[in-house]
Amino acid sequence: MLKHKTHYGESLNLNWQSVLHVGTRVVVGKGTLAKLPDLLAQIDAGKKILLLKPPNLFIQEIDYLKTELHAKSISVHVLEIPDGEACKSIDYLIKVWNAMHQLKFSRKDTLVGFGGGSVTDIAGFAASTYLRGINLVTIPTTLLAQVDAAIGGKTAVNFHGGKNLIGNYYFAKAVIVDTDTLATLPRTQFTSGLAEVIKYALLEKTIANETEYSMGPRPLLQVLENSIADLAWNNELLPGILIASMKMKLAVVAQDALESGLRRCLNLGHTLAHALESTSNFALSHGEAVAIGIAFALHLAVSHKQLSESDSHRALNLLEVVGLPTKMSAGISVPILLDHLFRDKKREGEAIKMILPKDELGMVDYNELIKREEIEQRLTHFL
């Protein structure tokens, strides 16, 4: 449930609560990092913070936070963990647990994940498991983590090369999305996040029909069609686009936190994406893989005559305009890809439950079982 409804604007401040009765304070906007001390007081946090971050980033921001927090008698310890996917390992998980142990953390003390989705994923899992759950705050700094990874309670580390094989659901007490942190984000990472934003545009009507999310005066799809080519961290439309995306995710998760039904729709493009990431040994970014996954879902929907070719082209065009791929590279082995696909959590025997656009852009069917033979045959023609 979104407890306090807000209109889209340049900032958002809400208390979100899921059916699991977990509350999260979410703040979005320019300069919102400065709200961390207040948020800690609101969640009745302890006097110690362990902050996880990637190396060589956010040095000034962290110096600033240290000063502000020390003034409130809160001690801040920083643990740098490797960049990207490399930090989501059992080895680093143990390092995080060790650090909390050495700091004599109590349950009220707070683990802060400050970085992209990799950092917020491991921070979430570490916080959920230490002392059976300590305070967690996420400060996502990539577009992808802001609209997706750092909100919604899924936490994970990788295991034996398999993505997100160890994880659980655990909700941050507070999420701070400061659009200024995106200033240093490389363009390719920004584009990767746009794949998730496009995903929300393709889900918006279904989410509006099935949750208490309400659409703004213009559908996100239309907003993106008019602006996506020029979107950047400091574009005036970005906060509204971010807020619409986050609200969609929070509305879905509020209703179906543990993915027994509706939440599956958020996996549009993701089943193939995860298999592609593993098959390419993570050479494809998450967003690039999601873009190909969305393109494949559009291809299936057109083949099943549940979406027009022109609608499919409209959606593909959004991906292509920002330089996201819509085809698999010829080097991908379909048998290896299928092998990864059929290890997915969405597998049901020799079929996979996929999310396919239906009737019009913005609407999806999130319960379509597609048999292995059909996936294999269509993938072969999708290269």
Ligand SMILES: NC(=O)c1ccc[n+]([C@@H]2O[C@H](COP(=O)([O-])OP(=O)(O)OC[C@H]3O[C@@H](n4cnc5c(N)ncnc54)[C@H](O)[C@@H]3O)[C@@H](O)[C@H]2O)c1
């Ligand atoms: N838990 C979930 O619901 C969920 C959802 C989607 C994705 N994920 C996970 O998120 C991860 C991908 O997240 P990501 O795309 O944010 O990638 P990432 O965390 O790997 O970060 C990408 C790169 O950007 C750098 N970076 C981060 N913020 C920066 C900034 N502001 N300026 C400059 N560089 C910056 C990082 O150091 C890294 O090199 C994957 O592991 C994926 O499984 C989780």
